[in-house]
Amino acid sequence: MPDLGKYAFAVLSSYGYSLALIIGLVVFVVLRNIKARKALEAIEAEVNHGKD
Amino acid sequence: MIALLIRDLRLAMRAGGGFGLSLAFFLIVVVLVPFGVGPEMSLLSRIAPGILWVGALLACLLSLDRIFALDYEDGSLDLLATSPLPAEGIVTVKAIAHWLTTGLPLVVIAPVLGILLGLPEQGYFWIVLSLLLGTPALSVIGTFGAALTVGIKRGGLLLSLLVLPLYVPTLIYGAELARRGTQGLETGTPLLMLAGITCAVTALLPFASAAVLRINLR
Amino acid sequence: MSLWQYANPVKFLHLSGKIVPTLAVLSALSLVISLYWGFFLTPDDYKQGSTVKIIYIHVPSALVAINAWFMMLVTSLIWLVRRHHVSVLASKAASYVGVVMTLVALITGAFWGQPMWGTWWAWDPRLTSFLILFLFYLGYIALWAGIDDPDTAADLTSVLCIVGSVFAILSRYAVNFWNQGLHQGASLSLDKEEHVSDVFYFPLLLAIAGFVLLFIVLTLVGTRTEIRQRRARALLARSKG
Numbered sequence: 185m186p187d188l189g190k191y192a193f194a195v196l197s198s199y200g201y202s203l204a205l206i207i208g209l210v211v212f213v214v215l216r217n218i219k220a221r222k223a224l225e226a227i228e229a230e231v232n233h234g235k236d
Numbered sequence: 237m238i239a240l241l242i243r244d245l246r247l248a249m250r251a252g253g254g255f256g257l258s259l260a261f262f263l264i265v266v267v268l269v270p271f272g273v274g275p276e277m278s279l280l281s282r283i284a285p286g287i288l289w290v291g292a293l294l295a296c297l298l299s300l301d302r303i304f305a306l307d308y309e310d311g312s313l314d315l316l317a318t319s320p321l322p323a324e325g326i327v328t329v330k331a332i333a334h335w336l337t338t339g340l341p342l343v344v345i346a347p348v349l350g351i352l353l354g355l356p357e358q359g360y361f362w363i364v365l366s367l368l369l370g371t372p373a374l375s376v377i378g379t380f381g382a383a384l385t386v387g388i389k390r391g392g393l394l395l396s397l398l399v400l401p402l403y404v405p406t407l408i409y410g411a412e413l414a415r416r417g418t419q420g421l422e423t424g425t426p427l428l429m430l431a432g433i434t435c436a437v438t439a440l441l442p443f444a445s446a447a448v449l450r451i452n453l454r
Numbered sequence: 455m456s457l458w459q460y461a462n463p464v465k466f467l468h469l470s471g472k473i474v475p476t477l478a479v480l481s482a483l484s485l486v487i488s489l490y491w492g493f494f495l496t497p498d499d500y501k502q503g504s505t506v507k508i509i510y511i512h513v514p515s516a517l518v519a520i521n522a523w524f525m526m527l528v529t530s531l532i533w534l535v536r537r538h539h540v541s542v543l544a545s546k547a548a549s550y551v552g553v554v555m556t557l558v559a560l561i562t563g564a565f566w567g568q569p570m571w572g573t574w575w576a577w578d579p580r581l582t583s584f585l586i587l588f589l590f591y592l593g594y595i596a597l598w599a600g601i602d603d604p605d606t607a608a609d610l611t612s613v614l615c616i617v618g619s620v621f622a623i624l625s626r627y628a629v630n631f632w633n634q635g636l637h638q639g640a641s642l643s644l645d646k647e648e649h650v651s652d653v654f655y656f657p658l659l660l661a662i663a664g665f666v667l668l669f670i671v672l673t674l675v676g677t678r679t680e681i682r683q684r685r686a687r688a689l690l691a692r693s694k695g
Binding site for chain 3: 186187188189190191192194195197198199201202205206208209210212213214216217220221223224227228230231234
């Protein structure tokens, strides 16, 4: 850890909150994507089943 | 179009039409502020132009969902949409009606409320002028927001979230005009900008409001 | 063959599926390298001390926050004119990234400002404009959420984006005027260094690249989500009808 001096709190908090928010965003986007893909596959399977 | 205007004015004036409500709300806001910041007249008189502007703005905001909601609920909005009246005309008339029944009364009562806040003597002229120039913009912008949310049940909060950021430039220039005038400073810039905003939104925003209304009535 | 072929949802899903993994890796690499470089390997600024390290997050996030809105404006216009669903869905996807980036810019701005100006918040024109931008993002997202019919929502939010953009620009000038009038000279623009010296400049560029790539990846993935949701809704409606 470099010597952040008296600004340690400011710098570490900035990085901490930002990384938390960005990771949260990535998780949100990825999870939504997986959910949507699974839901679509399920419906497509049902529709195709109905055709048989 | 005049007929529509007169009808809306009459509806607003009726008991339950909401005419007095915005005035009462304006009064309440102005009364609440000293309870919030303390009764010192020296402080209050400094922030009086700003408080009056914010209070008037919030009072306008509160009456916005009435612009279309009642007509939407009983189906008259659909009738209006199918009439030969262009949608741009409808929204303009609605905005004018809102200004006449909400904005203009606020302008008239502002000096009286200014007394409660210790508004300095020179301030009365400027607060009336700035509100007179600015409240039409608030009505026109508010009509746009009301058109956006017309179909949404209990969309009042969403309406506020959408409209308040749009109100920021008008508020800044209007309050700045009132404040500078009160302090005897140069008022050219905010005056021109405020008048410019009112003219520009009145000329241009109805097209967006009409488009939005048509979308919602599809 | 022009760019418009990707307005076709199937083609879009196909192409985006191929490029997202690569872009994601590039983005992650850029971010990790630039932030490690900036945090551990650069010196302190003689005026701002170690807080200058915040620049590697503050500036890129602010850039993305503004450009995301601009991209939303363009895609909203394309939707209104050419009715390509992919366009408006991309706008919706971008809004989630944009709002978080705006929040990151605001938070890093506050943490940077506190030791520099002695206050957690200052109504500095730039910070204030970002706060207003944040409100615009919230309104856009809330409107999407508040309307049931997807096509109506698409139309209304697109008009809101356009009208909002005009007012956002107007607000920028108004806020500059508003703050100037109060105290001349005390303009505190954190991110407008007269000259950012080289030692900070290169990790900053890399960080900007990383954030931009992140925005692209997340927006592409988000658009894929929206396209799939739309298709699922359509299939459901058709099977019931």
